[in-house]
Amino acid sequence: MNTNFPREYATLRHRALRRARKALVIGATGILAAAGVISFSAPASAASTLGASAAAKGRYFGSAVAAGHLGESQYASTLDTEFNAVTPENEMKWDAVESTRNSFNFGSADQIVSHAQGKGMKVRGHTLVWYSQLPGWVGGLSAGDLRSAMNNHITKVMQHYQGKIYAWDVVNEAFQDGSSGARRSSPFQDKLGNGYIEEAFRTARAADSGAKLCYNDYNTDGVNAKSDAVYAMVKDFKARGVPIDCVGFQSHFNSQSPVPSDYRANLQRFADLGVDVQITELDIEGSGSAQATSYGNVVTACLNVTRCTGMTVWGVTDKYSWRSSGTPLLFDSNYAKKPAYATVLSTLGGSGSGSGGGGSTGGSGATCTTTYTRTASWSDRYNGQVTVTAGNSAISDWAVQVTLASPQKVSTTWSGSPSWDSSGNVMTMKPNGNGSLATGASTSFGFTVMTNGSPAVPTVGSCTAS
Ligand code: G3I
Numbered sequence: 001m002n003t004n005f006p007r008e009y010a011t012l013r014h015r016a017l018r019r020a021r022k023a024l025v026i027g028a029t030g031i032l033a034a035a036g037v038i039s040f041s042a043p044a045s046a047a048s049t050l051g052a053s054a055a056a057k058g059r060y061f062g063s064a065v066a067a068g069h070l071g072e073s074q075y076a077s078t079l080d081t082e083f084n085a086v087t088p089e090n091e092m093k094w095d096a097v098e099s100t101r102n103s104f105n106f107g108s109a110d111q112i113v114s115h116a117q118g119k120g121m122k123v124r125g126h127t128l129v130w131y132s133q134l135p136g137w138v139g140g141l142s143a144g145d146l147r148s149a150m151n152n153h154i155t156k157v158m159q160h161y162q163g164k165i166y167a168w169d170v171v172n173e174a175f176q177d178g179s180s181g182a183r184r185s186s187p188f189q190d191k192l193g194n195g196y197i198e199e200a201f202r203t204a205r206a207a208d209s210g211a212k213l214c215y216n217d218y219n220t221d222g223v224n225a226k227s228d229a230v231y232a233m234v235k236d237f238k239a240r241g242v243p244i245d246c247v248g249f250q251s252h253f254n255s256q257s258p259v260p261s262d263y264r265a266n267l268q269r270f271a272d273l274g275v276d277v278q279i280t281e282l283d284i285e286g287s288g289s290a291q292a293t294s295y296g297n298v299v300t301a302c303l304n305v306t307r308c309t310g311m312t313v314w315g316v317t318d319k320y321s322w323r324s325s326g327t328p329l330l331f332d333s334n335y336a337k338k339p340a341y342a343t344v345l346s347t348l349g350g351s352g353s354g355s356g357g358g359g360s361t362g363g364s365g366a367t368c369t370t371t372y373t374r375t376a377s378w379s380d381r382y383n384g385q386v387t388v389t390a391g392n393s394a395i396s397d398w399a400v401q402v403t404l405a406s407p408q409k410v411s412t413t414w415s416g417s418p419s420w421d422s423s424g425n426v427m428t429m430k431p432n433g434n435g436s437l438a439t440g441a442s443t444s445f446g447f448t449v450m451t452n453g454s455p456a457v458p459t460v461g462s463c464t465a466s
Helices: 005-035 050-056 073-082 107-118 143-160 187-192 195-207 225-240 263-271 288-303 339-347
Strands: 060-065 085-088 122-130 167-172 212-217 246-249 276-284 308-313 368-377 381-390 398-403 409-414 417-420 426-430 442-450 459-465
Touching (some): 050 060, 050 339, 060 107, 122 143, 122 276, 143 195, 195 212, 225 263, 263 276, 263 288, 276 288, 288 459, 339 459, 368 459, 426 442
Parallel strands (some): 167 212, 246 276
Antiparallel strands (some): 368 381, 398 426, 398 459
């Protein structure tokens, strides 16, 4: 007697059912694909928050957070909705966690970390060794004592947060501004000499081998004497096997210190050393379309550097910014989305509505915003649609830039007049004929992208109107 019969029968029946199901799927797929309406791959439409849009590009979009504001519902809901990474603004600094030698207080920092963990957000640890926000007792130590205090601080703090921190700013702002390229005077530099930075990184790796170890600084965003000095240090570390995984570019910008034209090139030269790069404390003073355009340029630069793993703005709302009067953030003091928000979102490939516009430059008050939607996908290509909407006044012309990640290529476009840059990856779309739109009115253009194996979402830049 064949005792295997029931099992064999079940297996055969299962295989037959699987074949039937597969035939049905193939049949249905063929019909729908022929009709041009099937979507084989996500997303059917673009993400509508900063964090989700950045995630679709394989990156995080974070904010500095102050524990004291988490109880404010608008603060927490904006943070939780829009961001997928946090950096404690002050709570992990030396004066906050070890104001008395070897007595650690992690209360406020823990609050931020557990909030972030509850929401699935990454945490950047900021910062272990910095000349500022140091308790007085550190400055009074002898060299030997300072060395052991520094290593103890790094070890205890990192071990407390082991497994919870994506990246640590191990050393912060160790170089001087200006043309000297010299190290900044600090208790560490003055008593331990240049070697303290290397020692801090080696201690950090030993304390938590799972966290990425970053050097973080400001005024290093473009190619200049200060960034050259940091570059030389990172190159030397990589050559000698000193553990360093990433470099943070703070990116505090204003009219005196605008986004440098070689920002992307500078990020890329560091990435080429074999480290990740991150935009760690982004804020840009200003308002309206000028601010929006600068934000868009920063995001575009990060998206164009493969090893730029994420961006963090230095606060959720202008209300609590360290330079609040310069209104440098993406949400105003009432948590309304600013034009810069809309530009960042659309540059990240997301779609949604900001309260302003996606960075118009008409100079006459003419504004427009864009939303991007993937309307159909096939295994080798997809269709994208950009809807252009006039702002608070009628416009007579508009232009939108769409950047593709190589090796993707546009094979066809409709309802617009495209032109291309020399790389063939940046398309500027203008109206087909008359570009007039009444206040709040919309028009759309579309394009087919051959993916050539890349799943990337195109970057829709700001909309310019006149
Ligand atoms: O919490 C106290 C409060 O109790 C007290 O009444 C008040 C009076 O001054 O001070 C409050 O502490 C302030 C703290 O921010 C929290 O608001 C400190 O004085 C103030 O110095 C501190 O400023 C921080 C600054 O670092 C310190 O250097 C900013 O919030 C913080 O945004 C800023 O962040 C730095 C990064 O860590 C490194 N890169 C530059 C960046 C901007 O300066």
